[in-house]
Amino acid sequence: MPREMPWVEKYRPRRLSEIVNQEEAIEQVRAWVEAWLHGNPPKKKALILAGPPGCGKTTTVYALAKEYGFEVIELNASDERTYEKIERYVQAAYTMDILGKSRKLIFLDEADNIEPSGAKEIAVLIDRARNPIVMAANHYWEVPWEIRAKAQIVEYKRLTQGDIVKALARILHMEKVTLPKEVLYDIAKHANGDLRAAINDLQTVVTGGAEDAQDVLAYRDTEKSVFQALAQVFATDNAKKAKLAVLGVDMFPDELLQWISENVPYAYSRPEDIARAYEALSRADIYLGRAQRTGVYSLWAYATDMMTAGVAVAGLKRKGFVKIYPPKTIKLLTESKEERTLRDSIVRKVMKEMHMAKLEALETLNYLRAIFENNPEAAAHFVVYLDLDLKEVEFLAGDSEKAKTIWAKSMNIEKKLKREEEEARVREAGKEPEEAETSEEEVKEAEETIEEAREEPEEEISEEELEKATEEIEAVGKKEEKKKGKQATLFDFLKK
Numbered sequence: 001m002p003r004e005m006p007w008v009e010k011y012r013p014r015r016l017s018e019i020v021n022q023e024e025a026i027e028q029v030r031a032w033v034e035a036w037l038h039g040n041p042p043k044k045k046a047l048i049l050a051g052p053p054g055c056g057k058t059t060t061v062y063a064l065a066k067e068y069g070f071e072v073i074e075l076n077a078s079d080e081r082t083y084e085k086i087e088r089y090v091q092a093a094y095t096m097d098i099l100g101k102s103r104k105l106i107f108l109d110e111a112d113n114i115e116p117s118g119a120k121e122i123a124v125l126i127d128r129a130r131n132p133i134v135m136a137a138n139h140y141w142e143v144p145w146e147i148r149a150k151a152q153i154v155e156y157k158r159l160t161q162g163d164i165v166k167a168l169a170r171i172l173h174m175e176k177v178t179l180p181k182e183v184l185y186d187i188a189k190h191a192n193g194d195l196r197a198a199i200n201d202l203q204t205v206v207t208g209g210a211e212d213a214q215d216v217l218a219y220r221d222t223e224k225s226v227f228q229a230l231a232q233v234f235a236t237d238n239a240k241k242a243k244l245a246v247l248g249v250d251m252f253p254d255e256l257l258q259w260i261s262e263n264v265p266y267a268y269s270r271p272e273d274i275a276r277a278y279e280a281l282s283r284a285d286i287y288l289g290r291a292q293r294t295g296v297y298s299l300w301a302y303a304t305d306m307m308t309a310g311v312a313v314a315g316l317k318r319k320g321f322v323k324i325y326p327p328k329t330i331k332l333l334t335e336s337k338e339e340r341t342l343r344d345s346i347v348r349k350v351m352k353e354m355h356m357a358k359l360e361a362l363e364t365l366n367y368l369r370a371i372f373e374n375n376p377e378a379a380a381h382f383v384v385y386l387d388l389d390l391k392e393v394e395f396l397a398g399d400s401e402k403a404k405t406i407w408a409k410s411m412n413i414e415k416k417l418k419r420e421e422e423e424a425r426v427r428e429a430g431k432e433p434e435e436a437e438t439s440e441e442e443v444k445e446a447e448e449t450i451e452e453a454r455e456e457p458e459e460e461i462s463e464e465e466l467e468k469a470t471e472e473i474e475a476v477g478k479k480e481e482k483k484k485g486k487q488a489t490l491f492d493f494l495k496k
């Protein structure tokens, strides 16, 4: 499926005059660049555009280049070979100018990531530069001082919610779509001045359809920035940037791990890159496990590095807009009412039968889903053990055909159990057991039951009824337990 062009690119202002609410900054940039063009290079040959993410710094550089006829040489400060590259371009630009080629403007992004050890040399290059060097930084004071000393600072403002709403409304107008005002306000409020994040969210909401709008907004209140943070992790191949991206996410690392795991296959397309990303995640998982077991929670930091930086550098990202999906466990929160009712009833059964707390039971539900999707034999045992009904089986299997097979198998198991009981009873009474067999007819019979069940939709069960039902199940379970002498666990089934 072709990916749509990211809206942040599609709607990136092409002209300086289209950049919103940064007039003062742009005026300074213009004056600085015009000095170059009038053959009178400014005293400070580099410029640092300093300001929060997504406020128009990069956009300024490209619009400026277009208006004044520069070719932009974009370099990233965290690249190990920054110095070499700047040197090459500073020289190349000079030579090429003489040959009449287009003027070069060196754009060094993330100047706050320049290693202090290399700062001195870069400062020398700035002195030698024959072409403008523009740098961008989120944190001016983290740019090494040697470089700050050689550069003029231009401050960019954090965009207001009003600026963001206006920019979003303009995009909606051009896309010929409408969205409720509250959704726009909500996106703007949570973007925290970052128009890039807001535009990405807008694209998620619009291209994901109404259901997703609800998803995104539902998560907003609790998982405020996880969508934005993951979009950043999956957009960069810079380890430090990836690590920083998740700092503001209010989430335990194991939950974050689930979010990242879920989205890896969408961010990468080459299998070897996906494998590398999952390898980093599995290391993260090992650290988390160790932290849990030993109580040494400082290991969380290593785990977080693995799942952010480790994933970000795993390979070649897909081009274009990466939509972030919530993990399945969390997705549970946005299921329809019917799905929720089914899930709750299964969770209750798991809690009662397997003596688990709710959280554990919810987790188990995920394993059950995997089992029901992939192993009908084991699934059938769970159907009997948890006394699931057909709808619950369909919910777990996610597919009515699979559910049918599992259901038929479970009926066989139930028959076999009954037969064994009967045999035991007969043995006790000193009689010969009756020959019982499972025939194809019986499987057919099971399938007919399924059809009937489907024709007659089950009534909704009230909470009280569920409680009662689960108590009954528990009572039966206890009896069974006595009989069998051992409580089965999830792993008993997995071994089958």
Ligand SMILES: Nc1ncnc2c1ncn2[C@@H]1O[C@H](COP(=O)(O)OP(=O)(O)OP(=O)(O)O)[C@@H](O)[C@H]1O
Pocket: 007, 008, 009, 011, 012, 013, 018, 019, 020, 021, 022, 051, 052, 053, 054, 055, 056, 057, 058, 059, 060, 136, 137, 138, 159, 167, 195, 196, 199
């Ligand atoms: N002031 C602005 N006016 C109009 N659009 C903007 C403005 N700021 C940001 N945008 C939009 O947000 C996107 C990202 O902006 P930009 O790349 O300029 O951010 P930045 O300030 O360089 O951020 P970072 O520090 O994260 O690199 C742009 O493509 C553009 O669509």
